[in-house]
Amino acid sequence: MRGIQRLFHNHQSNPRDMDQPLRIVIAKPGLDGHDRGAKVVARALRDAGHEVIYTGLRRTPEQIIETVRDEDAVLLGLSSLSGAHGHLFPRICETLREHNMGDVIVFGGGIIPEDDWPPLFEAGVRALFGPGTTSEEMVEFIATAVKRDDAGVGHGAGWHWNPSA
Amino acid sequence: MDAAKAGDRRALARLLSAIENGELHIQEPQRNDSDWKILALTGPPGVGKSCLLDRLLHEWVDHGLRIAVLAVDPSSPRSGGALLGDRVRMQVVDDVERKDSVYVRSVATRKTSGSVPLVVREMAFCLLDVGWDKVVIETVGAGQSEVRCAAVADRIVLVEGPARGDGVQAEKAGLLELADAVIVNKSDLDGAQRHADELRESLHLGHEEAPEVHLVSALHGTGIADVASTLLSVEQSTRAGRARWRERLLSHHERQLLQHIKFELLLSKIEEGLMSFDEAYAELRNGNE
Numbered sequence: 001m002r003g004i005q006r007l008f009h010n011h012q013s014n015p016r017d018m019d020q021p022l023r024i025v026i027a028k029p030g031l032d033g034h035d036r037g038a039k040v041v042a043r044a045l046r047d048a049g050h051e052v053i054y055t056g057l058r059r060t061p062e063q064i065i066e067t068v069r070d071e072d073a074v075l076l077g078l079s080s081l082s083g084a085h086g087h088l089f090p091r092i093c094e095t096l097r098e099h100n101m102g103d104v105i106v107f108g109g110g111i112i113p114e115d116d117w118p119p120l121f122e123a124g125v126r127a128l129f130g131p132g133t134t135s136e137e138m139v140e141f142i143a144t145a146v147k148r149d150d151a152g153v154g155h156g157a158g159w160h161w162n163p164s165a
Numbered sequence: 166m167d168a169a170k171a172g173d174r175r176a177l178a179r180l181l182s183a184i185e186n187g188e189l190h191i192q193e194p195q196r197n198d199s200d201w202k203i204l205a206l207t208g209p210p211g212v213g214k215s216c217l218l219d220r221l222l223h224e225w226v227d228h229g230l231r232i233a234v235l236a237v238d239p240s241s242p243r244s245g246g247a248l249l250g251d252r253v254r255m256q257v258v259d260d261v262e263r264k265d266s267v268y269v270r271s272v273a274t275r276k277t278s279g280s281v282p283l284v285v286r287e288m289a290f291c292l293l294d295v296g297w298d299k300v301v302i303e304t305v306g307a308g309q310s311e312v313r314c315a316a317v318a319d320r321i322v323l324v325e326g327p328a329r330g331d332g333v334q335a336e337k338a339g340l341l342e343l344a345d346a347v348i349v350n351k352s353d354l355d356g357a358q359r360h361a362d363e364l365r366e367s368l369h370l371g372h373e374e375a376p377e378v379h380l381v382s383a384l385h386g387t388g389i390a391d392v393a394s395t396l397l398s399v400e401q402s403t404r405a406g407r408a409r410w411r412e413r414l415l416s417h418h419e420r421q422l423l424q425h426i427k428f429e430l431l432l433s434k435i436e437e438g439l440m441s442f443d444e445a446y447a448e449l450r451n452g453n454e
Binding site for chain 1: 174175178179181182186240241243244245246247248249250252253258259264268269270271273275
C-alpha cells in the first residue's frame with residue numbers, strides 16, 4: 001500500500017510524467033494496398049511523442065477493433081485510398097459502439113472527396129485529413145479531441161474538427 | 166480486475182495501462198510449480214523474433230495453452246513517442262480458431278527506461294493473475310533496458326540469425342550468458358548452419374553447462390514443432406540464473422534511484438557543476454525523506 005502511495009506522489013511531483021504518451025492505432029481497413037500515407041502519419045505522431053501501433057495492410061473492421069481493444073488505444077486513425085471509406089468507416093464506428101468502446105476517438109484520412117465527409121462525420125468520425133494536411137494540424141486535432149468529453153465515437157454525430165474555425 | 170478475470174479484454178488492457186502509467190502495483194503471484202510462466206524471446210533486430218514467435222504461438226495454442234505476449238519496443242529518446250509494429254507479424258491474432266487464446270500487447274520503453282523492466286514484470290504478473298497460462302516477453306536484445314526486460318523472465322531464449330558475424334559478436338552483446346536456449350533462425354539461408362556451429366563452439370568454451378542451440382526456419386516452419394515442445398520444458402541453466410538475478414538487482418536499484426523525489430533536482434545540480442556524482446549518489450542513497 002505504501003508503494004502505491006509513493007508512486008502517486010512521485011507521479012505528481014515529476015512534471016514530465018504528467019503528459020503520458022497517447023496510444024493510437026493507425027489502421028488500413030479493406031482491400032487497399034497503399035500504406036505510404038499511413039506510415040507517414042504513424043511516424044509524424046510518433047515524433048509528436050505518441051505511441052503508435054500500426055496494424056498493417058488489409059484489415060477487417062473486426063481485426064481493427066480487436067487491436068484497439070487489446071492495445072488500449074485512445075484514438076483510432078483510419079486510412080483509405082480505395083474509395084471504400086463510405087462503407088468501412090461507418091461500419092467500424094458502429095462496431096466500436098456495439099463492443100462498448102464508445103470512448104474511442106476515430107479520425108480518418110487518405111483520398112476522401114469532400115462530398116463524402118458529412119455522412120462520415122454523422123457516423124462519428126471526428127476529423128478527415130486529405131493530401132496536403134500538415135502533421136501539426138493532426139497533432140493539434142488530437143490534443144483538442146482528447147480534452148473534449150464528447151469526442152468518443154459513442155457520441156455519434158456532433159462535434160468534429162474544423163481547422164478553419 | 167474482476168472483469169479482466171472474467172475474460173473482458175478491454176478491462177485487462179486498461180489494467181495493463183494503469184500499471185504502465187505507474188498507477189497500479191501487482192504483487193508476484195504465488196506459484197506452486199516449477200514450470201516457467203514467463204519466457205523472454207530476445208535477440209538482435211531483424212533475426213525474425215516476431216515471425217518465430219508467431220509460429221511458436223500457433224504450436225502452443227494447439228497444445229491447449231492460453232498465451233499473452235508483451236512486445237517491448239524502444240521509445241524515441243528525442244520525442245518520447247514510439248512506433249509499435251510487432252503486431253503486424255503476428256498472424257495468430259487474426260486466426261479465428263486461435264485468437265481467443267492469444268493476447269498481444271505492445272509496450273514502449275518510454276523515457277524513464279530504467280523502470281521499464283519492473284513495469285513489464287508487473288504487467289506479466291497481472292496477466293498470469295487474470296488467468297493466462299504463460300507470458301512471453303518479446304524484446305530486442307540491444308540496449309540495457311531491453312536486456313533487463315528479458316531478465317524479468319523465468320527463462321530466456323536468444324534468437325540469432327545467419328550473417329550476424331561470428332560467435333564472438335553474440336558474446337559481446339552480453340545476451341549469450343543470460344540464455345537458457347539459443348535458436349538460430351533462417352536455417353534456409355546460407356551460413357545459418359555455420360553460425361549455429363560457431364555458437365555451440367563458443368558456448369562450450371566455458372566451463373559451465375551450455376544451453377542447447379536449435380536451428381529453425383520460421384518462414385518455412387522447419388524445426389518449429391520440435392523447438393516449440395522443447396521450449397515448454399526448457400530448464401533454467403544455473404549459469405544464466407546468476408546473471409539474471411544480477412540484472413534484476415540492478416534494475417531494482419535503478420528504479421529506486423529514478424523514483425527518488427530529488428532525482429531531477431540532483432541531476433540539474435550536476436549539470437550546473439554544483440555537485441559531484443559522488444555527492445549526488447550519496448544523497449540518492451539516503452532514500453526518500
